[in-house]
Amino acid sequence: ENLKFSTWHPAVGREVQTVWIPMMDAIKEESGGKLSYTMYAGGALGKGPAHYDIIKNGLSDLGYFTATWTPGKFPLSEALSMAMWIDGKEKAAAIGNELYEAELKEEFADVHLLELNGCIQAFLWTREPVQSLEDVKGLKIRTPGGLQTQYIKNLGAEPVFMPLGDVYTSLDTGAIDGVVTCPPLVLAFKLHEVVKYGVVATFGCVTEGLAMNKKKWNKLDEESKQTITKITTNPFAHTGGLDNSSYQEMIEELKAKGVTLHNLDQATQDKWFAAYQQVTRDWVASQKDPEKAERVVRKLAEIVAKHGSEAVAVPAEWK
Amino acid sequence: MEPVTVGVIGILAVFLLLALGMPIAFALMLAGFSGIALLSGVDAALPVSARTVYDEAATYPYMVIPLFIVMGSFAGASGMTKDIYGCLDKWLRILPGGLAVASIAACAAFAAVSGSAVATAATLGNIALPEMKKYNYRDNLATGAVAAGGTLGFLIPPSLGFVVYGMLTEQSIGKLLIAGMIPGIILAISFCATVIIWVRIKPETAPIQATTVSWKQRFVSLRGVLEPLGLFLLVMVGIYGGFFTPTEAGAVGATLLFFSVIIKKKLTWKKLIAALQEALRTSVMVLFLVAGASIFTYFLALSTIPMRAASWVTALDVSPSIILLAIIGVYLFLGCFLDAISMMVLTMPVVYPVMTALHYDPVWFGVVAVLMMQAGLITPPLGLNIFTIAGVAEDVKVEIIFRGVLPFLGAVFFVVTLLIFFPEIATYLPSKMSG
Amino acid sequence: MVHFQSMVRRITRWTSFGAMFLLLPMMLLSATDVTLRRFFTTTIPGTMELSSYMLALFILLGLSYTHQCKAHVKVSFLLDLLPLKVRTVVDIVLSFLCLMMLLVLSWQGFIIAIEETTVSDMLRIPENPFRMALVVGCLSFSLEVIVDIISQIQALRGN
Numbered sequence: 001e002n003l004k005f006s007t008w009h010p011a012v013g014r015e016v017q018t019v020w021i022p023m024m025d026a027i028k029e030e031s032g033g034k035l036s037y038t039m040y041a042g043g044a045l046g047k048g049p050a051h052y053d054i055i056k057n058g059l060s061d062l063g064y065f066t067a068t069w070t071p072g073k074f075p076l077s078e079a080l081s082m083a084m085w086i087d088g089k090e091k092a093a094a095i096g097n098e099l100y101e102a103e104l105k106e107e108f109a110d111v112h113l114l115e116l117n118g119c120i121q122a123f124l125w126t127r128e129p130v131q132s133l134e135d136v137k138g139l140k141i142r143t144p145g146g147l148q149t150q151y152i153k154n155l156g157a158e159p160v161f162m163p164l165g166d167v168y169t170s171l172d173t174g175a176i177d178g179v180v181t182c183p184p185l186v187l188a189f190k191l192h193e194v195v196k197y198g199v200v201a202t203f204g205c206v207t208e209g210l211a212m213n214k215k216k217w218n219k220l221d222e223e224s225k226q227t228i229t230k231i232t233t234n235p236f237a238h239t240g241g242l243d244n245s246s247y248q249e250m251i252e253e254l255k256a257k258g259v260t261l262h263n264l265d266q267a268t269q270d271k272w273f274a275a276y277q278q279v280t281r282d283w284v285a286s287q288k289d290p291e292k293a294e295r296v297v298r299k300l301a302e303i304v305a306k307h308g309s310e311a312v313a314v315p316a317e318w319k
Numbered sequence: 320m321e322p323v324t325v326g327v328i329g330i331l332a333v334f335l336l337l338a339l340g341m342p343i344a345f346a347l348m349l350a351g352f353s354g355i356a357l358l359s360g361v362d363a364a365l366p367v368s369a370r371t372v373y374d375e376a377a378t379y380p381y382m383v384i385p386l387f388i389v390m391g392s393f394a395g396a397s398g399m400t401k402d403i404y405g406c407l408d409k410w411l412r413i414l415p416g417g418l419a420v421a422s423i424a425a426c427a428a429f430a431a432v433s434g435s436a437v438a439t440a441a442t443l444g445n446i447a448l449p450e451m452k453k454y455n456y457r458d459n460l461a462t463g464a465v466a467a468g469g470t471l472g473f474l475i476p477p478s479l480g481f482v483v484y485g486m487l488t489e490q491s492i493g494k495l496l497i498a499g500m501i502p503g504i505i506l507a508i509s510f511c512a513t514v515i516i517w518v519r520i521k522p523e524t525a526p527i528q529a530t531t532v533s534w535k536q537r538f539v540s541l542r543g544v545l546e547p548l549g550l551f552l553l554v555m556v557g558i559y560g561g562f563f564t565p566t567e568a569g570a571v572g573a574t575l576l577f578f579s580v581i582i583k584k585k586l587t588w589k590k591l592i593a594a595l596q597e598a599l600r601t602s603v604m605v606l607f608l609v610a611g612a613s614i615f616t617y618f619l620a621l622s623t624i625p626m627r628a629a630s631w632v633t634a635l636d637v638s639p640s641i642i643l644l645a646i647i648g649v650y651l652f653l654g655c656f657l658d659a660i661s662m663m664v665l666t667m668p669v670v671y672p673v674m675t676a677l678h679y680d681p682v683w684f685g686v687v688a689v690l691m692m693q694a695g696l697i698t699p700p701l702g703l704n705i706f707t708i709a710g711v712a713e714d715v716k717v718e719i720i721f722r723g724v725l726p727f728l729g730a731v732f733f734v735v736t737l738l739i740f741f742p743e744i745a746t747y748l749p750s751k752m753s754g
Numbered sequence: 755m756v757h758f759q760s761m762v763r764r765i766t767r768w769t770s771f772g773a774m775f776l777l778l779p780m781m782l783l784s785a786t787d788v789t790l791r792r793f794f795t796t797t798i799p800g801t802m803e804l805s806s807y808m809l810a811l812f813i814l815l816g817l818s819y820t821h822q823c824k825a826h827v828k829v830s831f832l833l834d835l836l837p838l839k840v841r842t843v844v845d846i847v848l849s850f851l852c853l854m855m856l857l858v859l860s861w862q863g864f865i866i867a868i869e870e871t872t873v874s875d876m877l878r879i880p881e882n883p884f885r886m887a888l889v890v891g892c893l894s895f896s897l898e899v900i901v902d903i904i905s906q907i908q909a910l911r912g913n
């Protein structure tokens with residue numbers, strides 16, 4: 001059986017090279033060659049935001065989608081993109097999978113979901129050092145969208161939206177003052193050449209996941225299903241791609257390239273995260289079923305704590 | 320069936336439907352739709368077309384297309400073209416074939432504010448052809464110069480050619496536009512040189528004019544080129560320096576020209592409607608075509624043909640330049656039958672992976688590709704710019720124009736050759752851009 | 755037939771007229787936004803998403819107008835070599851194929867539009883009305899193609 005795997009990640013990128021190809025190779029090997037694959041990277045079968053539908057409709061058999069890019073389509077799963085400390089995708093996937101099992105199953109009913117994850121924590125990268133909330137006030141900051149836009153607003157800065165490809169020049173010329181994004185993307189877009197300072201205060205990131213077409217899944221035999229499940233439930237842990245050790249490497253690489261990472265003092269950090277917590281309260285209140293949303297947030301805080309981390313965007317009253 | 324077999328049948332189906340006269344966008348959509356249905360199932364094929372057409376239409380950066388078109392229309396409405404031509408005529412009249420040289424220079428100047436080759440040819444044709452007729456220029460030189468000069472609109476930024484290439488290959492449109500500047504200027508100069516050589520060999524094609532122009536008149540006339548030149552510099556420096564994206568540059572340029580025509584009281588309701596209609600027609604044509612191409616590209620990807628073509632070509636025991644020349648040859652051939660944007664849309668899905676597999680610089684290849692598409696605008700039997708000029712100069716036969724542009728076609732190949740030996744002509748400026 | 759044709763023409767004119775004027779706000783919005791961003795520390799929130807929505811309407815509602823102007827590019831010279839009658843038959847077949855494709859686009863576009871729950875990121879404007887513009891555009895386009903088919907059949911009979 002040949003499986004079509006689709007992702008918008010570029011073919012030469014870290015994700016494809018260190019996670020998706022090794023993962024599909026592992027499936028091939030484990031199945032004794034019964035399951036082979038064709039890799040469609042770089043959005044060969046469709047643009048980024050269309051990926052969930054590509055899998056749902058069977059243009060591709062399985063693939064990776066970014067839930068945050070279609071706001072409103074997976075409302076409660078946005079919780080996974082809330083600010084928490086995540087320094088490796090294997091941890092993000094462990095948390096995401098647990099929250100999915102507990103609360104989020106309905107949102108992905110039309111595919112066979114293999115795995116759900118948040119992402120490696122995003123930071124604020126700026127041209128000038130940021131040490132306090134005062135320094136953030138009035139800055140024009142490129143937002144990845146989603147909850148991060150609200151975080152930037154509540155911190156007193158001005159969120160600006162533009163394609164990631166335009167960020168480098170805009171930072172270089174001072175059209176914007178900073179960008180909120182995760183360390184891998186800073187490296188991929190060479191942003192370290194134009195932003196020399198990073199604030200070590202998590203902004204959270206996006207909600208993403210690995211899904212398989214339902215029909216295709218149902219056609220597989222039990223053994224193949226087991227093989228796929230085993231490997232894809234936590235592809236990052238299985239392949240070691242984008243896990244904590246590669247996160248550490250990336251941070252070292254950024255430092256070596258002249259980026260100064262700055263930790264906030266406790267008082268500043270508390271104020272900083274208090275700005276996020278109001279966003280979470282507003283988010284819960286704005287959901288169709290606020291009670292359920294609150295339950296998701298509570299559950300998230302519980303799971304994150306269990307994995308030895310902290311969901312900083314969750315207000316104290318829900319922890 | 321093997322995916323590759325389905326892919327080959329799909330490609331043949333597109334060519335059959337094209338030959339029978341189906342709109343290209345529909346031919347691509349139908350073949351893509353049927354191919355996806357065969358390779359991934361009907362359930363997958365049904366929604367993908369509708370989703371893709373919307374998604375392409377709702378992509379913010381593509382707003383640059385109507386903006387580049389409407390810029391040219393506003394510039395035309397403002398009467399700017401007359402001033403540009405008047406000025407260049409006063410400066411260049413003394414050269415052999417001076418009026419034709421001035422027409423080409425004016426085309427280049429107008430190209431700097433207009434995204435479309437046809438608009439450039441039509442606008443300048445209306446002004447320059449009567450003038451050349453008055454001074455007894457031969458029809459072949461006069462129409463050839465304007466038809467060829469008009470193609471500069473496609474190369475000199477703002478240019479639809481680069482926008483579409485960037486859309487299809489996911490290259491930075493800003494870098495491509497900047498990359499087109501120097502080759503565009505070189506081509507304009509080559510066109511002028513072509514006229515001069517032609518007239519030197521056959522002086523009877525362009526009688527010498529007795530009238531003289533004073534230096535004062537010349538300098539006064541410079542006012543006419545200040546506005547387009549200033550606007551061009553603002554837009555290009557803005558893109559080059561990263562002050563704004565190509566889309567924003569298009570918006571700023573169009574807005575400035577819009578207010579300029581309003582202030583000059585040159586904007587009638589009729590002209591506004593005509594400008595908007597032109598922008599609508601061209602943008603819808605381009606985006607529907609690109610949507611069709613995307614659907615077809617998804618199908619081709621499923622057939623694995625682009626991947627295999629790329630690995631086949633890289634495994635071939637010939638030098639990459641032979642393959643490059645072969646591709647240029649194919650473009651020359653296709654250019655005879657297809658219009659520029661369709662050619663790009665039809666070939667890029669296979670040609671681009673091959674070129675990147677051979678490690679050609681994507682921005683450099685963009686310039687070469689756009690030059691070849693541009694050549695297609697003036698090759699028989701289907702040359703969009705020829706027909707445009709034939710429409711403007713009603714008393715001139717199409718064959719005369721085709722003969723008239725042949726020397727200019729030579730100039731295009733001269734520039735392509737130059738680009739192959741000195742790629743820096745295209746890559747130097749973009750390499751200095753940040754990002 | 756004449757009545758039907760003039761009705762179709764009117765629908766196309768109306769939709770395209772609405773569509774083309776959207777270019778002015780698109781142009782002004784982006785120009786203002788970039789000016790504010792460069793020279794004042796502020797932006798217009800949602801410029802990009804508003805522009806994308808307007809562009810979608812602009813393009814989709816302009817589909818049938820572009821067909822009416824014969825501006826969807828095609829290659830016709832090979833066909834010119836065939837006898838008129840054969841040409842007309844080919845035209846009819848191709849028109850039917852186009853019509854089929856347009857009906858698939860309308861039907862699927864409608865399903866996608868009603869199922870769509872996505873909203874825009876900053877202003878939370880629902881996407882489905884804009885997706886519905888594909889249905890309107892393609893149906894109006896289909897009507898134009900039906901008019902073509904009727905006149906092609908009439909031409910065939912006339913021969």
Ligand code: NA
Binds near residue numbers: 430474
């Ligand atoms: Na141009």
Ligand code: NA
Binds near residue numbers: 654655657697700
């Ligand atoms: Na041609």
